[in-house]
Amino acid sequence: MSRIDLKRLILGDKQADRVVPPSGFTAQLTIFAAAAMAFLAVFAMALSLASGRLAARWGNELAQSSTIRIVAPLDQRQAQTDAALRILETTAGVAYARALDDAEQQALLAPWFGADLDLQALPVPQLIEVIEEDTGFDAAGLRLRLAAEVPGAVLDDHSRWRAPLVAAANRLRLLGWISAVLLGASVAVMVTLAANTALAANAQVIAVLRLVGATDRYIAQAFIRRFTLRAFGGAIIGIALAMAAVSFLPKASDTAGFLTGLGFQGWHWFLPFLIPVLSALVAFVATGTAAKRALKRLA
Amino acid sequence: MIELENVAYSYGGGALLSEISLKLAPGSFHFLTGPSGAGKTTLLKLCYGALLPTHGDVTLFGEDVSRLERDDIALVRRRMGVVHQDCRFLDHLTVSENIALPLTASGRPASAGQDDLTELMAWVGLTHRADAVPPELSGGERQRAALARAVIMSPDVVLADEPTGNVDWEMSQRLLRLLVELNKMGKTVLIATHDLSLIRAAKSQIQARVLRIANGRLQLAGADL
Known part of the structure; x- marks a missing residue:
């Protein structure tokens, strides 16, 4: 079907379009199925993009820092903090480390204890922020050294709880794209079935067209154009409804959870417009293949 | 030949x-x-x-x-022009569209063969039936329409x-x-x-x-x- 005249396919030919009789059932079936698949594809795309954003955010935060807590009696806390910092200076993979000052620690606790908290009145551990290099550091080795030289130090490696979440978000993103691909395949199957039905129902028309000198290319084009336009039109309806539905979802916010971020952001709003084009492309290939087989069978 | x-x-x-x-x-x-x-x-x-x-x-x-x-x-x-006993028309098209079908199927614009079509329909005596559909034609009219369709490409x-x-x-x-x-x-x-x-x-x-x-x-x- 590579020789199909693209210009004629897009612009159409009024006479040629009338040659194949209109078939209400397959037309409605194709438009409805394309609309439904496009509607679902928009949500799969939104889910995938939201998961991607989540994975990226968690991944970036994971890469940023680790924390060491110094839990020691007040008179030993500064000495142990200095010891921990010395160890960190000589640890490969640590880009930067610093002890948080009292104001910073107070700010961290303010949501729970209020802004007037006296740190000296509570056994609050000293926190050390550790910034890693891209290569990261050997967390197990660092723990061993800290245990030997700084008994009150506890390394909080964020990857323990963030890594599975990032993996889950990435899997969710992958599932979203797999769903979109499966929806595309479903469109192809549905269009193939509808096209086969239409071709079989029009066997007599095809015989007459052949009798008067119509080539297989001409006959196939009449069917391909029809199904391609139906799939495109149905997908337009589907994405219009889906984007309206997505726009009514709650907007993403820092305080809310993952579900409030399920939608499109920025230029991602333009991505669903690819779906009708892809849907038409799938219908074009599926009908072309079905027509080629059917015309060979009917020869 | x-x-x-x-x-x-x-x-x-x-x-x-x-x-x-x-x-x-x-x-x-x-x-x-x-x-x-x-x-x-x-x-x-x-x-x-x-x-x-x-x-x-x-x-x-x-x-x-x-x-x-x-x-x-x-x-x-x-x-070649082929005429069958059962004529083999497309019943959803008018008589003139059926006669012009070889032109359409060969990719010629509808206007290109309009004069030939008018002349041919007059030759077979079907001008007055141009907008009818095949099931409305008598046996003789169907055969004449089939003959007109067979010769429209001047075979x-x-x-x-x-x-x-x-x-x-x-x-x-x-x-x-x-x-x-x-x-x-x-x-x-x-x-x-x-x-x-x-x-x-x-x-x-x-x-x-x-x-x-x-x-x-x-x-x-x-x-x-």
Whole structure:
């Protein structure tokens, strides 16, 4: 079907379009199925993009820092903090480390204890922020050294709880794209079935067209154009409804959870417009293949 | 133009046609006769490439049909006009659209053959039925519309399969006159029919060769016709 005249396919030919009789059932079936698949594809795309954003955010935060807590009696806390910092200076993979000052620690606790908290009145551990290099550091080795030289130090490696979440978000993103691909395949199957039905129902028309000198290319084009336009039109309806539905979802916010971020952001709003084009492309290939087989069978 | 050489055609294990040799020269007029089931329609289909011989060679306008792709056969068929007994129209199209179908199928713009179409519809006397659909036509009108469709591409050859099978004597004579007129314009005509009275009527108007199929073989008919 590579020789199909693209210009004629897009612009159409009024006479040629009338040659194949209109078939209400397959037309409605194709438009409805394309609309439904496009509607679902928009949500799969939104889910995938939201998961991607989540994975990226968690991944970036994971890469940023680790924390060491110094839990020691007040008179030993500064000495142990200095010891921990010395160890960190000589640890490969640590880009930067610093002890948080009292104001910073107070700010961290303010949501729970209020802004007037006296740190000296509570056994609050000293926190050390550790910034890693891209290569990261050997967390197990660092723990061993800290245990030997700084008994009150506890390394909080964020990857323990963030890594599975990032993996889950990435899997969710992958599932979203797999769903979109499966929806595309479903469109192809549905269009193939509808096209086969239409071709079989029009066997007599095809015989007459052949009798008067119509080539297989001409006959196939009449069917391909029809199904391609139906799939495109149905997908337009589907994405219009889906984007309206997505726009009514709650907007993403820092305080809310993952579900409030399920939608499109920025230029991602333009991505669903690819779906009708892809849907038409799938219908074009599926009908072309079905027509080629059917015309060979009917020869 | 159309040449069959030692052609055989078998179907379902039995030989329907064998040792058929036929040459249709430009401007010639032929009748093909024989009893029902003798293989007239099969021979006609071999002549326009709808069937391929199981043995022998069919040459259409210098092309060996067995070497042609389906689309190439379609292109060759545009040089032939075929009339069937059952006419084979597309019932959802009007009479004028059916007659213009070969033009449409060849990708010509609708306006390109408009004058030819108008002239042709007048020639077969169907101008007043242009916007009717085929089921609304009488038997004679259907056959005339089928003939008009067969010749709209100005083919070199007209093949007609029992064109007068469903019409009365008067209409069959009218159709015959149209076919004779085409032959006088230089078209090659081959008519398959079992109607001997039609053949006798034609022979009084034109030099026609009469071929008969009997027992799967082709022979020149005797003087009894």
